[in-house]
Each structure stands twice: as structure tokens, then as C-alpha cells.
Amino acid sequence: MKELAKSYNPQETEDRIYGEWEKSGFFNPDVCVKKGICKKNAKPFSIVLPPPNVTGTLHMGHAAMLAVEDVLVRRARMQGYKTVWIPGTDHAAIATESKVEEILYKKEGKTRHDLGKEQFLKRVQTFAQESHDTIVNQLKKMGSSLDWSREAYTLDEKRSLAVRTAFHRMYKDGLIYQGDRIVNWDPKMQTTVSDDEIDWKEQQTPFYYLKYGPFTIGTARPETKFGDKYVVMHPKDKRYKQYKHGQLIEVEWIEGPVTATIIKDESVDQEFGTGVMTITPWHDKTDFEIAERHQLDKEQIIDLHGKLLPIAGDLAGIHIKKARAMVVEKLQAKGLVERIDESYTHRTAVNSRGGGIMEPQIMRQWFVHVTKEFPFPHAGIKGIKKGQQVTLKKLMLHVVKTGQVAIVPKRFEKIYYHWIQNLHDWCISRQIWFGHQIPVWYKGKEVQVAIIPPKGEGWTQDPDTLDTWFSSGLWTLSTLGWPKKTTDLATFHPTLVLETGYDIIFFWVARMILMTTALAGEVPFKTVYLHGMVRDDQGRKMSKSLGNIINPLDMARTYGADATRLSLLIGAAPGNDIKLSEDRVRGYRNFVNKLWNIARFILLHTQDYNPKAKLAPEDKKILQEFKRTVKKTTTLMDSLRLSSAAEHLYHYTWHTFADKIVEQSKPMLQGEDKKKRQSRQLLLLLIFGDILKLLHPFVPFVTEELYQKLPLQGKAPFLMIEKWPTF
């Protein structure tokens, strides 16, 4: 028996251990079944890894996610479940494309158009591949027991088939349609963007009160007002009751007299401004909806590059940024400006990927119809019969309300409901190059929506690509082989737990529920476990500009992956943010080292232990007391209270086992009484062996390394496949 080093060296251990695990194949449930580690008919336990974007490297938030998921997975495996955790990465369409564009521009001063589609996509793929390799390496460093044989990529061949199939089916069910609707247009990136990808920036801008015939209207954007010919007020507004809905009036306006129509609509806020406004339906969502309700004309004022169209008269071709001052000047010359309020705060929509200022436009795009009734074609959702009329919104609400999907912590259920109530049709087409090209083909006036290109000459595919969340919304299905009826799909779907940050509950969680229920008639997962954001020790977001980023790989290199994991697990309640500091990680490094030294002591004193020794009554009692810790840990983990479980183990290991039991054993181990000594040797080995098992999900590397050195009888070849202790 070689003596252990004086202190634990994670650098020497972690990569070697991970390599051994990988080589063993036990991350793969099929291997476990084949080798008899788990029963053929064992209950399945499946988790998909929320696929990191191939835009860079992993951050502390990822590390927190990996820690929680690996704990769940490792424990399930030890409990004998047929356990799989599926790795993968996300092509992240617009995020990756804009990142590569940025690099290209910085390094070579070129745009994607200078390269052309084919060359540009090659660059993106190279970048994505490098990023992927880094990420995989990082996932392994953190000890994640992922089944690499099942690795997926949102843009690989299998996932592409799933995407095309989903699009085709949803189109046939009337859930996807092409329509002319108002969308968020980014003139800089030349693409649509979804509501969720917009950041709002507050700005002080002047607010103009303009004379519009007998009315005074308020606006923050006079440069869009050229075509305004509807004047809208609340039907109950007493100030304007002499005006009737539909009444025509002549008003003097920017380019001369206009015939305006009075419109009464309840969406007008009587308290705001003068309670009267004119509308620009082509470039404002609210205005668009008013126009839809009353079937009003809509006219485009601004082109897709942000320049004024001929309707602006001599200002045509001017960019809207410059146009404002010029329009105001014109209005002032005509005496139409009543007053200007300088202290108005306006919220500007900005594309969170790349920063272009959004300009709403009416455009022909593809949408997912969330309020359309359709006969539900499946039988797998409780409370909804096959053939029953449902909408996507209703489905999304139903599965959570009935508990078929549980959200932890529960308060996020309310947030989820609220979001669905406000949900509009989802625009899924993007005018970028990197992503799943829309599976629609055109030939003259013919249109075909299909899974594979139509036969015959002359078909061209829609050049647009799909919103990245369309493919990640299928993730639980597509990683398990859908639309094919694979064994994996039958065995592992629905997955048990989806663990992710609360910041992407809408982006991703909601959309997975939407797509999976609609397409497969199953929930994608039974429980959603939401972790908090990892912040710095002052509770601030980690960001480059603040320079407060703590890199998980740096922490793992300095203190070990195990310590890093513990620092992210202990003190982290679901849904609550974690404040992390290097001191914290250092503290848990000390615990890992303590564990190492306990082992060192035990190994030193059990060289000659007798596996058949009888436990003395007082030792039996200590063992019984230890079983309470096993029970408590088990119960806490069952209820997903991982932080409490880890804390409890920490405390027991250090302050009960090491400080009391081990200390008290010293005289017995060195004493003359052979029976006492042998009993105590066995006791220490038994309890410590079980401590290692209990701790293994939390700190897999050090426990594996130590367990392999324990002289216990009947050990499994790896701690990771040992049975979870009973009580």
C-alpha cells in the first residue's frame, strides 16, 4: 500500500480519473445494462444538458448548472436507475453569426457580404467548431458524467431532420403560417428579431406636442408622422365626445392638407399626453393593432435600411436619425409645433445581439400561431383528449396547471402563466445565413412546405433561416432520435428534470413545452429546476466591463473542480442568486483536503484490518447513528434540496466523523486490545466508505480517487457505479 501524498493535488488527479471514467463506458446506460451495473428493466432517469452556445467559453453560470445536474445524474446512477445525461451544443444562430461578423470586421475590416454566403458560413463553422471543442473540454474538466456517445448539435443532420419535420407538421396543422405582420426589424443586421431578444434602453428625448387640425397630439417620433391620417382617441373621453368614429376632417399637415379620419379605440390612455394620437401602423406595434381592429390603411414610411421613403417628400432618402430635426424644423415653419417637453423618458428597443436600434416593420414572415384552435392529435396529455380543440397557449398553460410539469421553485409558475397570457404569435424567420434554412421551396407561384426538397427542376428554397429557439425547443425530442421511433425516445422521453437558469424560462423552457406537447403529445420533462444567477461577492452581475468575472476553469485549476462545485452548490437555493468569491472556493478546497487527510489516517491504520471482524456494541451504535446521516442526505436529495444535503454531509464528515469518531479511535487503534482495534478499523472503513458514496455526486473526483484506495471487500471497480447506501 502506497502512502497518500500529504495533501490532495487535484491537478494530478482529475484528468486521469475522468479519463478512466470515460474509458469504462459507464456514462452510457447501455454499457451499464450490458455489464450488469443496472437492470435491463430499471427505471429510466434522463436529463438533457441545456446546450451551451458555440459562441465562446463556459462561465460560472454554466458551472453551477453542471454541478447541479451532475449531482442528480450521479446519484441516480448509484441508485440503479438507467441513467443518461445527454450532452450537446447550440449553434445559436444570430448570436454566433454576429460574433463572427464582429471578429471579421475587427480583424479584416470586412462584412459578411464582402465574403459572400458560402465563404462566410465556412468561417462561422470553423469558429463554431473551435468553440465546441473548448466547451467539451470544459465540460469534462468540471467532472460532468455526460454520455458522449449520444452527443448532439442543434445543427447536425439528425437535429436538422427533426427541425424540418417539426416545421412541416406544424405547418400542416395550421400552427405555422406565413403572414404580413409587424415585426422587430434590425436595420443594422438586416434581420427580424424576436421580442425576447430585445433590450430596452431608457433615453431622455424631447416629446413634441403638435397641432393636428382641432387636436393636439403628442409624439416622441415626429420623423415617422408623414403619412398619419387617422386620429385616435378613447371612446369614453368626454373632451372629444363631439367627434364621431369614422368622421372625416381636413387638417394641415407636414406636406400639406390631409383628410383625416377619427377613430375611437379603447387602447388609448386618456391620462397620457392629450389623450389623442395619430397612428403609424407600419412602424408601431400598438398602432398596427389599432389599424387591424378597424381595418385601416397602412403605409410604409421608413425603408429597411432606416431611410425615409418618397412619402417624406423632399426628405426622402434621409436616414431617420438625421430626419427628426429636419421634420421638426418643417413643422415649426408651419406653426404646427405647440410645445416641446424636454424631460421625457423614452424607451428605445435595441437588438441584444449586436446593438442595432430596432425599427418595427410590416413584413412577410413565418409565424407560430399560438391562439389558433386545432384538434389535438395525441393522447398522451392528461386532461386533453385526442381530437379535442386546443390552442398552443392552452396546452402550455394546461400542462403546468395540472402539475404534469412542475416548476421548482413554485413561484416561477406564476411568472410563466403571466408570460403566456401576454404571448403573441412567434416570428420564427430570420434573414441571417447561419442556421436551419426554412424548409419551404418555391417555383414560380408554386409553394411547397416539405421535409426534403421537392423533385423536379427549378425549385428554390426560402433563403431565410429559423430562429435558434425553434431548434432548441425540440431538444428533448431531437436528442433522443425524434421523429424516428427510437428505443431511446421510448425509454427516456419525457425526461425527468430540466435544470436551467431562471433567465431562460421564456426563451427556452416555455418553447420546449410548446413544441413538445404539440408535436409529440408528451411533456418534455416532469420537473423544471431553476437555478439562480452567479454573481460576484457584492451581488453584481459578472461582466467584462466590471472586471469581476471569476472563471470556473481558473478556479478548478487553482482549487480543484470538486471545490468549485461545492462553492456553487452549498448556499444555493433554487431560483436564488449565488454570491461567489474566491474565498468561498478556497474554503471548500480545505474541506476536500480534509477528506483526503481523513483517508490518509484511515489507510495508515487499517493495513492489517480483518474484514470478518465483529463490530463491538458501541461501534454498532455509532454505525446506527451514521445511518441517520444517510437517511437525512437521501431525503434532502429526494426533495431536490441539494444545498442542505451537501451542507449536512460537510458538517457530519468534518465535525462528527473526523473530530469525534476518528479522534476517539486513536487510542483503540494503537492499543493492545485486538478485538477493539479490529472492530474500530472495520467501523472506520465502513462509515468512511459510505461517506465517500454520499459525497460522490457532489465531489466526484476526490471521492473516486480515495475510494479506489480503500481496502474494502467487494468493491465495485468505480465508486461512480457503487450502490447508494441504505439506511
Added chain:
RNA sequence: GGGCUCAUAGUUCAGUGGUAGAACGCCUCGUUGACAUCGAGGAGGUCGUAGGUUCAAUUCCUACUGAGCCCACCA
């Protein structure tokens, strides 16, 4: 504008209808054979404020204050 969360020891956080817990930090002492990445002991809290329910509230309810977050079509 609507909603949510948090407020407990110096710090980070658990927790419970019945006279408060952990970790880190701090103080004192100890320790050359598992571990100074250590051991023994200790100090430290009227559980945000004001009401209410209750035999009893840090725990339940209401209001307020402070911190943070999310949503929303005020032109």
C-alpha cells in the same frame, strides 16, 4: 403601470407556530506522526419597522420602509 422575491450573528445564507442554526471571519489556548488546508474553547442576533391573529410569532396576516428582479402596446 402590473407582478414577484428578499430583509435572521461582522459576512454569506439555512431554518421553524413554542424561549435561534451552519459556514467563513474574529478572539483565547493548543499542536513536531492524518491534516497549520489543523485541534479545543469562546464572543457575537430584541430574526427590517408598526400593527393584527394566537395561550404562544423570527415563523401566519396587513401596512410601511429598504434592496433587487421580471413583465407591459403611455403614442
